[in-house]
Amino acid sequence: MANxxxxxxxxxxxxxSVSNLLxxxxxxxxxxxxxxxxxxxGELGYHxxxxxxxxxKTQSPIIGLLVPSIVNPSFSALAHEIDLAARAYRYRVLxxxxxxxxxxxxxxxxxxxxxxxxxxxxxxxxxxxxxxxRAAERGMMIVSYDNRFPDGIAAxxxxxxxxxxxxxxxxxxxxxxxxxxGCRRIIFATEATLTLSRSHKIEGxxxxxxxxxxxxxxxxIEGQANRECGDAEMFELGQALVxxxxxxxxxxxxxxxxxxxxxxxxxxxxRAAGVAIPGxxxxxGIDNISLSGLASPALTSVMPPLAQMARLMVExxxxxxxxxxxxxxxxxxxxxxxxxxxxxIAGH
Amino acid sequence: MANxxxxxxxxxxxxxSVSNLLxxxxxxxxxxxxxxxxxxxGELGYHxxxxxxxxxKTQSPIIGLLVPSIVNPSFSALAHEIDLAARAYRYRVLxxxxxxxxxxxxxxxxxxxxxxxxxxxxxxxxxxxxxxxRAAERGMMIVSYDNRFPDGIAAxxxxxxxxxxxxxxxxxxxxxxxxxxGCRRIIFATEATLTLSRSHKIEGxxxxxxxxxxxxxxxxIEGQANRECGDAEMFELGQALVxxxxxxxxxxxxxxxxxxxxxxxxxxxxRAAGVAIPGxxxxxGIDNISLSGLASPALTSVMPPLAQMARLMVExxxxxxxxxxxxxxxxxxxxxxxxxxxxxIAGH
Numbered sequence: 232m233a234n235x236x237x238x239x240x241x242x243x244x245x246x247x248s249v250s251n252l253l254x255x256x257x258x259x260x261x262x263x264x265x266x267x268x269x270x271x272x273g274e275l276g277y278h279x280x281x282x283x284x285x286x287x288k289t290q291s292p293i294i295g296l297l298v299p300s301i302v303n304p305s306f307s308a309l310a311h312e313i314d315l316a317a318r319a320y321r322y323r324v325l326x327x328x329x330x331x332x333x334x335x336x337x338x339x340x341x342x343x344x345x346x347x348x349x350x351x352x353x354x355x356x357x358x359x360x361x362x363x364x365r366a367a368e369r370g371m372m373i374v375s376y377d378n379r380f381p382d383g384i385a386a387x388x389x390x391x392x393x394x395x396x397x398x399x400x401x402x403x404x405x406x407x408x409x410x411x412x413g414c415r416r417i418i419f420a421t422e423a424t425l426t427l428s429r430s431h432k433i434e435g436x437x438x439x440x441x442x443x444x445x446x447x448x449x450x451x452i453e454g455q456a457n458r459e460c461g462d463a464e465m466f467e468l469g470q471a472l473v474x475x476x477x478x479x480x481x482x483x484x485x486x487x488x489x490x491x492x493x494x495x496x497x498x499x500x501x502r503a504a505g506v507a508i509p510g511x512x513x514x515x516g517i518d519n520i521s522l523s524g525l526a527s528p529a530l531t532s533v534m535p536p537l538a539q540m541a542r543l544m545v546e547x548x549x550x551x552x553x554x555x556x557x558x559x560x561x562x563x564x565x566x567x568x569x570x571x572x573x574x575x576i577a578g579h
Numbered sequence: 580m581a582n583x584x585x586x587x588x589x590x591x592x593x594x595x596s597v598s599n600l601l602x603x604x605x606x607x608x609x610x611x612x613x614x615x616x617x618x619x620x621g622e623l624g625y626h627x628x629x630x631x632x633x634x635x636k637t638q639s640p641i642i643g644l645l646v647p648s649i650v651n652p653s654f655s656a657l658a659h660e661i662d663l664a665a666r667a668y669r670y671r672v673l674x675x676x677x678x679x680x681x682x683x684x685x686x687x688x689x690x691x692x693x694x695x696x697x698x699x700x701x702x703x704x705x706x707x708x709x710x711x712x713r714a715a716e717r718g719m720m721i722v723s724y725d726n727r728f729p730d731g732i733a734a735x736x737x738x739x740x741x742x743x744x745x746x747x748x749x750x751x752x753x754x755x756x757x758x759x760x761g762c763r764r765i766i767f768a769t770e771a772t773l774t775l776s777r778s779h780k781i782e783g784x785x786x787x788x789x790x791x792x793x794x795x796x797x798x799x800i801e802g803q804a805n806r807e808c809g810d811a812e813m814f815e816l817g818q819a820l821v822x823x824x825x826x827x828x829x830x831x832x833x834x835x836x837x838x839x840x841x842x843x844x845x846x847x848x849x850r851a852a853g854v855a856i857p858g859x860x861x862x863x864g865i866d867n868i869s870l871s872g873l874a875s876p877a878l879t880s881v882m883p884p885l886a887q888m889a890r891l892m893v894e895x896x897x898x899x900x901x902x903x904x905x906x907x908x909x910x911x912x913x914x915x916x917x918x919x920x921x922x923x924i925a926g927h
Contacts, residue, residue: 293673293694300659302869307655311648314676323690325641326674328662342671346641466873499873521650525814525847527875 233275242271266562273542294548295343295351297327297336303465304520305490306354309376312541313352320549331356331424340366350548352376356426358391367391372551374544377428379561392547392559396535398428401566402435405487405515405533408568410443412577414485414513417445420472420497421489422465423453429489432517436487452476469496473504476512484512485574491516491523491532498526498573509575519569528572536564581623590619614910621890642896643691643699645675645684651813652868653838654702657724660889661700668897679704679772688714698896700724704774706739715739720899722892725776727909740895740907744883746776749914750783753835753863753881756916758791760925762833762861765793768820768845769837770813771801777837780865784835800824817844821852824860832860833922839864839871839880846874846921857923867917876920884912 239246244264252260252268271277294317298306314324325348327339336355340362343351350372355363358375367373373391377398402419409417419436421429433451454472469488476483476497488494494516498508506512508528516523519534543562551557587594592612600608600616619625642665646654662672673696675687684703688710691699698720703711706723715721721739725746750767757765767784769777781799802820817836824831824845836842842864846856854860856876864871867882891910899905 292690301649301655301662302659304652304655307649307652310674311650311676314649314674323694324674326658326662326672328659342640346671466869495873499875502875521814522870525843527847527850 233277235277237275238268238271238277241275242267244268265560269543269546269562270539273539273546292322293325293346293348294322294545295325295327295339295348295353297329297339297351297353297355299331299354299356300328301326304492304522305518308520308537309354309541312538313545315538316542316545320545322545322549329356333360333362336360337362340371343371344369350374350552352544352548354378358393364390370555372548372555374547376540376544379427379431389559389561392544392551393561394540394544394547395428395563396540396566397563398431399435399438401517401533401535402432402437402487403439404435404566404568405517406436406439407443408515408531408570408574409485409487409513410439410445412485412513412574414575415445416481416483417485417487418476418479418483419451419487419489420469420476420493421451421453422468422493423455432489450479452479465490465492466496466499469493469498470500470503471496473497473500476501477504477506482511486512486514488514488516491518491520491530494530494532494573495522495526498528498530509573513574515568515574517566524571526573530573531571532569533566534569535566540564581625583625585623586616586619586625589623590615592616613908617891617894617910618887621887621894640670641673641694641696642670642893643673643675643687643696643701645677645687645699645701645703647679647702647704648676649674652840652870653866656868656885657702657889660886661893663886664890664893668893670893670897677704681708681710684708685710688719691719692717698722698900700892700896702726706741712738718903720896720903722895724888724892727775727779737907737909740892740899741909742888742892742895743776743911744888744914745911746779747783747786749865749881749883750780750785750835751787752783752914752916753865754784754787755791756863756879756918756922757833757835757861758787758793760833760861760922762923763793764829764831765833765835766824766827766831767799767835767837768817768824768841769799769801770816770841771803780837798827800827813838813840814844814847817841817846818848818851819844821845821848824849825852825854830859834860834862836862836864839866839868839878842878842880842921843870843874846876846878857921861922863916863922865914872919874921878921879919880917881914882917883914888912 235246235249239249249268252265296310296313301307301310317324329335352374354376355378358378363373367390375391375393377395379393379395419433452475454468488497494514498514501508501512508514516530516532519532523530523532583594583597587597597616600613644658644661649655649658665672677683700722702724703726706726711721715738723739723741725743727741727743767781800823802816836845842862846862849856849860856862864878864880867880871878871880
């Protein structure tokens with residue numbers, strides 16, 4: 232089994248640094264060093280908790296997981312990875328669906344407290360909402376998935392861990408890929424409800440457009456999901472957006488979809504309208520759901536390292552439950568472009 | 580709000596019958612009557628538990644849910660419907676993935692006992708396994724999803740509730756649809772691991788073949804998933820089966836896939852091999868996952884009434900936790916064929 236020495240070697244840091252992190256003396260450590268150590272622990276299967284004082288018997292070996300909707304393939308994949316990571320620590324996952332409703336988020340937190348659950352991972356509408364902040368103040372260890380505090384908030388004011396894909400990089404990667412393949416009239420398609428992670432994707436997209444000297448008409452188009460729980464409807468929304476896209480003159484030759492489900496819906500709608508993909512319009516999604524490799528043509532997409540992220544989230548929750556004084560951290564994971572068949576070959 | 584009178588009227592039974600069921604005097608009631616009453620309660624939103632003595636405070640308001648893998652879209656849809664039904668009773672769902680491994684099933688049961696959870700819904704590899712039987716004997720209220728006790732077991736020996744789609748009817752419906760559209764060389768494609776529900780689907784398929792006087796070569800082909808947790812691999816397996824299918828001489832003109840994921844995988848593989856669907860081969864799936872309507876061509880499929888089934892499962896677990904003496908029941912739900920574009924039009 233891996234020991235602290237192996238972790239230090241793999242992370243390229245001193246044993247003292249690893250020890251500092253494990254013993255809550257990491258306030259002077261850079262976020263990047265901390266992340267390297269955490270990742271080395273994850274990859275080596277090093278579980279410092281096994282050496283910790285036995286868990287308080289009244290504390291439940293349950294981690295709560297709150298997602299917008301488990302039917303959304305991005306979140307069923309997340310739940311799967313979190314369950315795998317939690318099982319390695321003999322924790323179980325208590326599942327909640329919020330449907331992006333505040334009432335459901337509030338009820339979930341109340342239920343976790345009354346269950347004795349003291350650690351939750353949340354893919355929330357907005358982690359800055361009062362009830363999340365209050366819950367953290369009352370001792371709930373919260374890890375926020377894909378939902379950061381805005382830049383400019385002091386480290387001391389951060390009361391939850393935040394684990395995200397670098398969404399700015401994701402939007403930029405998708406857009407740069409289209410530009411490098413020769414697309415020049417590029418749009419970004421999204422659902423209208425703007426979470427911080429969605430804003431970041433758009434920000435990355437716009438930065439790539441500016442940097443690539445892409446003139447107008449690049450633009451962001453958006454559609455409104457029918458119900459509050461927009462995620463399960465992404466496919467349908469993608470199909471519905473197609474008429475808007477085809478009404479743009481001159482017609483776009485590249486689209487970044489805010490998620491793969493929306494992208495696959497657009498693909499179905501574009502094909503029904505007789506538009507060739509990638510011949511006439513190239514398409515890139517974000518999320519890399521398993522379905523995307525099976526779409527026709529297979530959808531090029533930007534992939535978050537979900538298993539690594541899940542492992543870190545579970546470790547953060549468990550470590551902070553054992554050491555409540557541990558300051559929360561912010562962790563950004565670099566995304567990767569998975570190139571498939573939905574983007575034209577440059578020069579064709 | 581609906582009362583006991585409304586339930587009796589809707590179910591077409593006497594108020595006494597409803598009262599007998601609610602008060603554990605249903606031993607002489609036919610399964611069919613019981614089912615009618617339960618369904619009427621579900622449809623009317625009648626919750627007899629509200630009139631019951633308050634729940635034991637030491638009992639956890641948690642229901643366990645054990646599925647093979649939450650990444651399989653059939654089971655993420657199930658988890659979603661069960662969560663919705665459980666929330667109506669203010670219960671939460673504790674999720675387990677078994678990956679069809681006995682160790683994981685056993686660990687799940689142990690954890691539920693130590694959590695104080697006394698009711699679980701399980702989509703198990705085989706509900707007759709000793710650890711499920713022992714758990715039921717120790718007071719765990721178990722509802723088995725899509726996994727019946729074999730016919731011929733006496734009612735008294737049934738110790739878990741069983742809620743299933745009528746899988747024999749499902750296999751038959753799929754096959755009859757192909758026959759009615761003129762297919763004559765029909766095969767049934769499945770993963771090799773035979774659960775009871777899979778055997779039933781094949782049984783229904785074969786019955787339809789005999790009844791339709793379809794001569795050989797109807798046959799069952801099967802592929803073996805690489806890992807034990809076959810469900811997440813169904814797509815890939817479907818693609819892999821295509822070479823077997825195309826090697827059959829004369830070539831089949833109709834395929835029933837044991838589930839939609841396998842069917843969509845076959846569709847991708849057949850298309851890659853230049854086979855027209857439904858022009859040359861018609862295809863019917865079973866499960867009706869949300870993706871099937873978006874495949875190209877959209878996949879015809881046999882649909883279980885999942886929301887109704889989830890509601891009944893949650894109600895059975897909660898009612899039996901409140902009244903442990905209540906005998907378990909067996910509930911079969913009729914499936915429905917959803918006709919889309921993957922089956923040829925008769926006469927063409």
